[in-house]
Amino acid sequence: MDHLFTVVGGAATPVPPTVLAAEGLLERQHLQEWVIANPQVLGESVLVITSEFDRWADTDGVPARDRLDVLGLDATGRLVVAELKRGTADRDVHLQAITYAALVSRFDLDTLAQAHRDFRKGRGELLGLDECRQRLLDHVDGEWSPELLQRPRQVIIAADFPKQVTHTVVWLSEMNLDIELVQVGLWKVKDQLIAGFTKVYPTPEVEEFTLAPARSEAKAAARKLEERSRARNAVHVLVGAGLLPDGTLLTLTPRHGVTEGVREDIVAWVQQDDSRSSATWRNDAAKPLTWQADGKPYSPTGLANHIFTSVTDRKADGIQGTTWWDVDTTRVPDGADPDEWATLAGTSLAGLAKQFNRTGKDWTGLHTLLAAIPAGRWTTYGDVAAVINSHAVPVGTHLATCRQCPHAWRVLNTAGRISPGFRWHDPARTDSAADVLSAEGIRFDAGAADPAARLSVDDLTALADK
Template sequence: MDHLFTVDGYSATPVSPTTLATEGLLERQHLQEWVIAHPQVLGESVLVITSEFDRWADTDGVPARDRLDVLGLDATGRLVVVELKRGIADRDVHLQAITYAALVSRFDLDTLAQAHREFRKGRGENLELDTCRQRLLDHVDGDWSPELLQRPRQVIIAADFPKQVTHTVVWLSEMNLDIDLIQVGLWKVKDQLIAGFTKVYPTPEVEEFTLAPARIEAKAAAQKLEERSRAQNAVHVIVGAGLLPDGALLRLTPRHGVTEGIREDILAWVGEDRSRASVTWSNNTAKPLTWQADGKPYTPTGLANHIFTSVTGRKADGIQGTTWWDIDTAHVPDTVDPDEWRALAATHLAGLAKQLNGTSKDWTGLHALLNAVPAGRWTTYGDVAAVVNSHAVPVGTHLATCGQCPNAWRVLNAAGRVSPGFRWTDPTRTDSPADVLATEGVRFEGGVAAQEARLTLHELRGMAGG
């Protein structure tokens, strides 16, 4: 960020940059803590495993003195090695990062779980080793891959980088070694310090046009990483899109990570107690599933692992639990249109996340669009969702619970009928949306609105400025 201003109407006043050293801020006590508290500066969905890690040993068992600033794990299952410098980076800082990446590439799940346990203990949180192990497994969106652990991503954060570093990092990236350079800046606005983190390499253009082709040609582990790095954590995607209302039921269908024989054993075990096959959804990114068999909350993978162990007596490893839970379309939530809900039949959580990737539940655009729908015309949940980059189910749920949505009665289901989940803001109203639409000139035959009054998707996009 080259220029920063404070703005007061037409007046813009430059803000002078400062440095961490000038302000008495330290690398370990301050910069490192900022990164630990806000790991999003390292990339999407990074879990901090440990910091200040120095329990290395050489081949003779003699401890090494190197200290890794921060070690993280991203949602693809890849380690993130972080090197911090509060000032200008040393000319060989990339060599330090590569050394740490080589050391952690030998770590396995148990080593990482132990490191995470000690890290959390140092911060006042006493966790069992199995809990730490499960936390790491749950964070990964997909199966746990030892091959990916051998290919850590490196992140170097500094106030600036000498040309020796930037030139070398560009070349290393072209040779299929991933190193990100992030510049930390500091400004003082009156008496308030403002810190900013800017990724200076690789830029999105470099990643897409320079690095991607080389990685496609790399070995199978790199190809697997490229495919999975585009995926976001399924639970976060679904909660972010608002697709599943609280209380929605899901059914067990064991898939990923089990053989056909184990799958049959699980289904037989479920047949002994049908409550084992059902969970209730809540929009909680930590543990969204409540198992009806014991009433306890779980992550999708955590519960799949628990069921696997209960049936086989073995510890699960690498199950993608989001593929195990299907929408139970036999039970329709009150706020959802039944036709739209039935369209989700046989869809599991991972599949939903793939459909919804990139959507959100910011309804500002929806409200503006509905406000533009004229009297005497109607549209559908699906068409509205397509325009505002959502899905018919969360749109319907929002309209049923919003209380402030304009012209909500002009939105019908795909068949042109009033959704059973429709609710007036005023609970004393006894008329139906069909009654109101009829007064606006929309004809109904057998409860179905006339198609000539329906807005086309093209017309809707035009109302939204698209």
Template sequence: MDHLFTVEGATAAPVAPTALAAEGLLERQHLQEWVIAHPQVLGESVLVITAEFDRWADTDGVPARDRLDILGLDATGRLVVVELKRGTADRDVHLQAITYAALVSRFDLDTLAQAHRDFLKGRGETVELDACRQRLLDHGDGEWSPELLQRPRQVIIAADFPKQVTHTVVWLSEMNLDIDLIQVGLWKVNGQLVAGFTKVYPTPEVEEFTLAPARIEAKAAAQKLEERTRARNAVHILVDAGLLPDGTRLRLVPRHGVPEAIRESIYVWVGEDTTRGTAVWSNNTGSPLTWSADGKQHSPTGLANHIFTSVTGRKADGIQGTTWWDIDTDHIPDTVDPDEWAALAGVNLAGLAKQLRGTGKDWTSLHTLLAAVPAGRWTTYGDVATVIGSHAVPVGTHLAACGQCPNAWRVLNAAGRVSAGFRWTDPTRTDSPADVLAAEGVPFDAGAATQEARLTLGELRRMLGG
């Protein structure tokens, strides 16, 4: 961030930068704690495994005084090595990061689980080793690839970078080694310190047009990494999109990772206790499923692994649990339209995530679009979702809960009827949206708004400026 201003109407006053050292802020006690508390500065969905790690094997020849600042795990199952400098980075900082990446590339799941437990214990949180192991597995949705562990991503955070560092990092990236450079800035605004983190390399354009083609031609492990990086964890996608309301019922349908014979055994096992075959969704990226059989929260893959082991007595290997859970469309949440909900029949969590990739919960465009819908016209949840890049179900859920959506009564289901999930923001209102629409000039036939008054997709796009 090159320039920061305080703004008061048409007047913008520049804010002079300061530095961590000038403000008495330290690398370990302050900068490191900021990153641990807000790992999103390291990239999408990063879990901090440990910090200040120095338990290197003697055979590696690394003195114990050499400490890895932060070690994380992203949702693709790839380690993230973080090197921190509160001032300008040393000219050889990238060599430090590469050394640590080489060392952690030999770690296995048990080593990482032990490091995570020790890290949590040092911060006053007691967690069993098995629970730490499962937390790491759940973060990658159960996918655990030794090939990916051997290719850590490196992140260097500093106040500035010498040209020697940036030039070397660019070359290393072209050689298929992933190193991110993030600049930390500090300003004092009205007596309050403000910190900013800016990714200075690689920029999105560099990643897309320069680095990606080189990695596509790299060895199989790099290809696998690119595919999994593009395909974000299904649970994170669903939570970000807000498609499934809390309380959504799910049905167990074992698929990925098990042959037909074991599937049949699982169905027999579920038949002995039908609660084993259902779960309830909550919008929690860590453990979104509450299993009806034990009332405990699980990740989709963690629960699938547990079920597999309960039935077979063997350890599961490579199950993609998000394919095991289908939407139970027989149970309709109060906030959704039944017709739109029925369209999800037979769809599993992984399939939904593929449909929703790139969808988020920023409803600014929805509010803008609804404000432009004129009296005497109506639209549908599905058409609105298409125009704003969402899905009919989260659109309906948002309209039912939002107190700021304009003209919400002008959104009907595909049949032109008021959704059963519609709610007035004013709970004292007793009139029907159909009555309001009729008063605005929308014709109705047998209780349904006529298609002649329905806005086309083209009209909706023009209203949004598209």
């Protein structure tokens, strides 16, 4: 974030940047604590294992003053080594990060559990070693993989980076070493300090077009990481977009990572107990599926692996579980419009995430657009979704529960009918949405609104641009 402004109407006033040192903020007591409290700056679904770690001093000969700033674990099963600098990074900061990554790459589950127990104890939380071990296992999507532990991801956070660092990090990334640069900025707005964290390398474009081809040629551990990362990203897209309401029914269709013979064996195994074929969705990024066969929560990949092992008695490897679960549109969740819900039929979680990976839960744009729809006009969930870069299903479910959405009765389904899920939030109201629309001048024919009064995507876009 290079520039920050305070905005009053049409006036935007630059906010002058400051630095941590000038504000009396320290690396360990402040910057490090920000990261520990907000581990999302290190990536999605990162659990902080420990900080200020120096337990290798007695065994490896590394001086005790060399302390790893923050050690995390992401949901794919990789360690995350974070090196923090409150000012401009040293010219050899990447060497420090690489050294710590090499040291922690030899850690096992017990070592990490011990470190986490000591870390939490230092913060007043008394946890048993078994409890810490289980916490780490539960955080990982799928089976615990020692191979992935050997490939830590590195994140360097600093106010700025010398060219020697950026050039070296680019080359290391091209050589298949995962290392990221995150810039921390500080601004003061009316005596209030505002901190911002911006990932400056690699950018999404670099990851997709430069680094991905090299990583696709890596060994088995890297391939496993990519499969898990795709699964995790799909789940985060769906949860972040609110695309599937809690309670959505999913059906099993084994696809990725198994042979045709194994698929046939799984189908036969499922036919022995119908509950094995179904799971319900919950908007939890860690374990969103509840399997009806045992009532336990799973990640999509974790459940696919469990089913594979139950059928074959072999350890699963490389399954992308989000391809195994399809939306069952025969049961419409509360608040969802049946016509819009039917458009999700036959699509897997992975397919939905790929199709709707730009959706989000920020409804500010929706509220602004709804306020601009005039009386005597109507539109559809799908048209509104197209304008705000979402999808008809989350738009419909949001309108069904939102108490701040203006003119919600002017949004109908694709057939121009009032959604069965539409409700007034005032229980005392006895009129219907059709009554209100009729009073506003919209004619209905056999329950469908006059198509001449419909606002198209282009019409809505024009309203949004005013």
